[in-house]
Amino acid sequence: MNVKTFYLTDAGKVRTHNEDSVTILKNKSNEYLLMVADGMGGHRKGEVASSIALTHLGKRFTDIASIGTKLDAVNWLNDNVNELNKSIIDYTKEHEDSVGMGSTLVVAILTNDFLIYGNIGDSSGYVLKSGKLHKVTKDHTLVNLLVQAGNLTEEEAKFHPKKNVLMRALGATEKCEIDIFDVDIHNDGVMLCSDGLTSLMSDDQIEKVLTDPELSVEAKVQRLITKCNARGGNDNISIAYLEKEKGDIR
Numbered sequence: 001m002n003v004k005t006f007y008l009t010d011a012g013k014v015r016t017h018n019e020d021s022v023t024i025l026k027n028k029s030n031e032y033l034l035m036v037a038d039g040m041g042g043h044r045k046g047e048v049a050s051s052i053a054l055t056h057l058g059k060r061f062t063d064i065a066s067i068g069t070k071l072d073a074v075n076w077l078n079d080n081v082n083e084l085n086k087s088i089i090d091y092t093k094e095h096e097d098s099v100g101m102g103s104t105l106v107v108a109i110l111t112n113d114f115l116i117y118g119n120i121g122d123s124s125g126y127v128l129k130s131g132k133l134h135k136v137t138k139d140h141t142l143v144n145l146l147v148q149a150g151n152l153t154e155e156e157a158k159f160h161p162k163k164n165v166l167m168r169a170l171g172a173t174e175k176c177e178i179d180i181f182d183v184d185i186h187n188d189g190v191m192l193c194s195d196g197l198t199s200l201m202s203d204d205q206i207e208k209v210l211t212d213p214e215l216s217v218e219a220k221v222q223r224l225i226t227k228c229n230a231r232g233g234n235d236n237i238s239i240a241y242l243e244k245e246k247g248d249i250r
Contacts, residue, residue, distance in 0.1 A: 001030060001112055004217040007240040010225045012196060013233030019046030020194050020238040021054045021103075029066040031111045033057070034240040036123050038104040038194040040169070045098035049088050049171055053103050056084040070114040074180055077107065077118050081170075081178045088171035102171035105178070106137060106192045110242065115190070117181040121169045124198055125181070126206075128189040128243075133207035136181050140168035164195075189243040196235035200228045210241075217243050 011018040019039035026032050037053040039046030060080050067073045092098045104121025117125040119137040127134050138144065142165040146152040157163060170176055191210065198206075201224065209215070209223050221239045228237050 001110075002245040003032070003110075003242050004245065005032070005034075005240075005242045006218045006221050007034075007238075008221050008225060009236065009238040010229065010233075012235050012237055013229050015234075015236055017047065018236045019050060020196070020236040021047070021050035022192075022194075022238040022240050023054055023058060024240050024242065025058055025061055027062055027064065027066070029111070031067050031109065032242060033061045034108040034110075034190060034192050034242060036104075036106050036192040036194055036238050036240055037170075038121065038123050038196075038236070038238070040102055040104075040166075041100040045095070045101040046103065048091065048098060049101045049103035052088050052091065053084050053105050053170055056080065056087060057107065067109060067111060070116065070182070073109050073111075073114070073116055077109070077116075077178060077180060081105070081118075081120070081176060085170050085174075085176040089174065092171065102169040104166070104194070105170055108183075108190050108192060108240075108242075110185075110190060113185070115183040115185045115187070117183055118178045119181075120176060120178050121166050122164075123192065123194045123238075126191040126193075126203075127183055127187050128191065128207075128210055129184070129187040131188070131207075131211050133191075133203050133210060135203060136183055138179065140166060140179075142167055187244070189241065191242075192240040194236060194238040196233075196237035197224060197228055197239060199235060200231045200233075217241060 037050035039050035106123040
């Protein structure tokens, strides 16, 4: 599996600090784990919540020789999300100034045999296939529930005053379920991002950058962040991107 990866986070132009965490890891079996977490709440403790999430999952991933089968990977995600959710809740119980902190989480696990995504909250996972960008994950937001119920249109949801209200997040409740998606492994690339990107750029605009043949993997990620900041940069922006080299679209 021949791939190129790059990840980057930026505070944006409005926020005074960055509550996002992002990373891409590879284990001994040449398997990849991509993660983006968007922290929130509690006197700058959002970055603590997002850091706990990525540190926990990252250590568990690099400590094992292989993630195993697809079913093993699904079970691994479920078990570890329960553990890290408890870790965040325990932290808030021990630190009064962190009450209310939490985090979104979006992950992708890529091996030679399968690709799965998982998400909690409104950070997003995409797959690039045949030059087209496809969103894989579903946002756990109030407006998305209203859209699914037929009470709001997609266009109305974009400008709804409660569009950022999350219905699910790490640290919010004693039990937190992660949605898992089985994705076709035959694709060109994987992109995860916080909503600092998707709130300012449409899928078509993101796709145009990711499919630019003149740009390197690093330049694509940097270009997306630059464009967001040029449009106001009203939130932290984080992107994890993995691109398969030509001839290795599997």
